[in-house]
Amino acid sequence: MDLNQALEQIGKAPTLEHLQALKVQYLGKNGQITQALKSLGQLPPEARRERGQELNTWKKALEEALQTREKELRQEALKAQLERETLDVSLPGYAFPAGGLHLTSLILGELVNLFRRLGFSVVEGPEVESEFFNFDALNMPEWHPARDMQDTFWVDLKPPFTLQGPLGETVNDLGGAVLRTHTSGMQIRYMIQHTPPFRIVVPGRVFRYEQTDASHEAMFYQLEGLVVGPNITMADLKGAIHELARGLFGKEGKARFQPTYFPFVEPGAQFAMWWPERGKWLELGGAGMVHPYLFRAVDDYRARQGLPRVYEGMTGWAFGMGVERLAILRYGIPDIRYFYQNRLSFLRQFR
Numbered sequence: 001m002d003l004n005q006a007l008e009q010i011g012k013a014p015t016l017e018h019l020q021a022l023k024v025q026y027l028g029k030n031g032q033i034t035q036a037l038k039s040l041g042q043l044p045p046e047a048r049r050e051r052g053q054e055l056n057t058w059k060k061a062l063e064e065a066l067q068t069r070e071k072e073l074r075q076e077a078l079k080a081q082l083e084r085e086t087l088d089v090s091l092p093g094y095a096f097p098a099g100g101l102h103l104t105s106l107i108l109g110e111l112v113n114l115f116r117r118l119g120f121s122v123v124e125g126p127e128v129e130s131e132f133f134n135f136d137a138l139n140m141p142e143w144h145p146a147r148d149m150q151d152t153f154w155v156d157l158k159p160p161f162t163l164q165g166p167l168g169e170t171v172n173d174l175g176g177a178v179l180r181t182h183t184s185g186m187q188i189r190y191m192i193q194h195t196p197p198f199r200i201v202v203p204g205r206v207f208r209y210e211q212t213d214a215s216h217e218a219m220f221y222q223l224e225g226l227v228v229g230p231n232i233t234m235a236d237l238k239g240a241i242h243e244l245a246r247g248l249f250g251k252e253g254k255a256r257f258q259p260t261y262f263p264f265v266e267p268g269a270q271f272a273m274w275w276p277e278r279g280k281w282l283e284l285g286g287a288g289m290v291h292p293y294l295f296r297a298v299d300d301y302r303a304r305q306g307l308p309r310v311y312e313g314m315t316g317w318a319f320g321m322g323v324e325r326l327a328i329l330r331y332g333i334p335d336i337r338y339f340y341q342n343r344l345s346f347l348r349q350f351r
């Protein structure tokens with residue numbers, strides 16, 4: 001075996017794998033040095049000693065060379081890895097789209113904030129409602145013609161699904177289950193649960209069995225308002241709606257009321273708002289003074305639940321308005337179906 005050649009081989013080993021193979025070749029169990037050391041015993045004693053020393057020197061030299069080369073190779077590998085993994089912080093990053101609120105959410109947020117400033121609380125109610133809260137308690141018994149204008153989707157509720165009343169009670173015996181046709185049912189629910197005076201607005205989704213076209217959708221949003229207390233008058237209603245008009249359309253915004261009929265208000269009105277920018281009236285919703293029948297129905301319900309009657313002699317007003325309608329009029333949106341088709345090119349215009 002030629003030591004110098006072996007050392008040179010080791011010094012030039014291109015990879016750790018090559019190096020390992022050389023180590024086995026010389027120093028492994030069957031390696032050349034190991035074998036030579038094993039066969040020392042066959043030599044005559046004087047030669048044995050000399051040869052033994054020589055082999056040990058070789059062994060040490062080989063071990064040192066192997067170690068040195070291994071260190072070098074490991075360092076080279078690390079350097080290569082560091083170079084490979086450098087990060088160019090000057091490269092442009094990826095843009096993460098921030099998203100935005102839906103047009104309906106934006107308008108609802110605006111409306112709700114206006115009423116918050118007037119001291120109203122915001123409450124929400126169930127979308128699957130009992131016939132009693134959606135119709136009967138609002139002075140719309142089964143035979144009432146006003147029901148025809150709000151025909152809806154009836155829901156076949158089967159256990160374990162139940163309808164809950166405002167006090168947490170099960171109310172499956174209060175007529176069928178409907179997808180609510182308006183948010184007005186929350187007037188009843190809230191009154192049963194609370195003692196006046198109070199001011200609330202109720203944003204929410206409502207459903208009607210409609211033939212869908214550019215101005216009709218089977219699902220849309222309403223904002224309901226309800227104020228109850230002693231000595232509330234129609235002037236308070238007009239004041240609040242007027243304030244809303246100013247909030248939405250600026251200093252010159254104002255409201256107009258025209259008599260109309262809803263079973264749950266008396267007198268009843270539809271209201272429009274003056275849009276100074278366009279110089280026209282926008283029909284926005286219905287309103288009126290809470291019908292005494294509602295107070296009686298609420299007190300009756302409360303009495304059945306063991307609660308005191310607190311609505312005798314009370315007064316109040318309510319309104320309900322279409323949320324998409326406001327957006328349609330304000331932005332000149334040609335088709336109500338655009339709202340929930342979720343085409344981004346439409347929605348992005350309103351972020």
Ligand code: PHE
Nearest residue numbers: 182184262286287318319320
């Ligand atoms: N609930 C009525 C509707 O959906 C609107 C309304 C609410 C009218 C409150 C008067 C008072 O058409």
